[in-house]
Amino acid sequence: MHTERGFDRLVNFSDAVVAIAITLLILPLVETATELSEISVVQLLEQDSSKLLVFVISFAVIGRFWLAHHRIFENIQDYTPGLMWVNLAWLLTIVFLPFPTELIATDGGSSATTSLLYIGTMVLTSFTSAWLQWIIVRHPQLQREEIRGTVRMRPALIALALMALALLIALIFPAVGLFALFAVALTGPIQHLLRVRDDRARPTAAG
Numbered sequence: 001m002h003t004e005r006g007f008d009r010l011v012n013f014s015d016a017v018v019a020i021a022i023t024l025l026i027l028p029l030v031e032t033a034t035e036l037s038e039i040s041v042v043q044l045l046e047q048d049s050s051k052l053l054v055f056v057i058s059f060a061v062i063g064r065f066w067l068a069h070h071r072i073f074e075n076i077q078d079y080t081p082g083l084m085w086v087n088l089a090w091l092l093t094i095v096f097l098p099f100p101t102e103l104i105a106t107d108g109g110s111s112a113t114t115s116l117l118y119i120g121t122m123v124l125t126s127f128t129s130a131w132l133q134w135i136i137v138r139h140p141q142l143q144r145e146e147i148r149g150t151v152r153m154r155p156a157l158i159a160l161a162l163m164a165l166a167l168l169i170a171l172i173f174p175a176v177g178l179f180a181l182f183a184v185a186l187t188g189p190i191q192h193l194l195r196v197r198d199d200r201a202r203p204t205a206a207g
Contacts, residue, residue: 051105090128112174130156
């Protein structure tokens with residue numbers, strides 16, 4: 001069993017890295033603010049509307065990944081060396097995401113290669129997130145005592161499968177580009193339908 005301080009440092013470090021990565025998203029827009037001496041605020045916003053949109057999307061993406069990461073670590077009270085290394089891999093994908101974000105903001109999302117890089121990075125983030133979940137499921141002793149044995153892989157696998165589907169769509173149909181990410185919106189509905197199915201199946205199984 002590792003110390004509580006060691007576990008807190010792991011969580012705090014992860015949160016700090018995510019905070020830095022999400023902050024980096026706004027820096028290109030901050031730099032354009034120096035142009036206000038030449039154009040008005042309205043003109044600046046119109047000129048950088050695509051950058052603003054990509055910033056909001058990427059902020060939401062990183063925020064969503066952080067929420068999933070937060071839920072994973074809320075379920076555990078200890079860690080293993082393997083979990084630490086996979087967590088670092090997850091953080092690597094998060095830190096990398098501002099790079100394809102800036103590429104998309106620069107080319108307006110017209111490059112199929114840039115879209116693939118962006119979605120591919122998100123696939124790796126989903127994969128490492130599912131890997132973290134797998135480690136936790138495989139080592140029940142890491143889980144908090146009150147929920148031990150109840151943590152499942154299904155939510156992480158659904159999210160990974162839909163993200164991989166988005167990448168496949170973008171790869172087969174390059175013109176679709178970032179619109180392939182709409183496939184990820186099915187994550188919530190699919191998980192809800194599966195929960196409803198499970199709830200309906202329980203009384204039958206009990207009978």
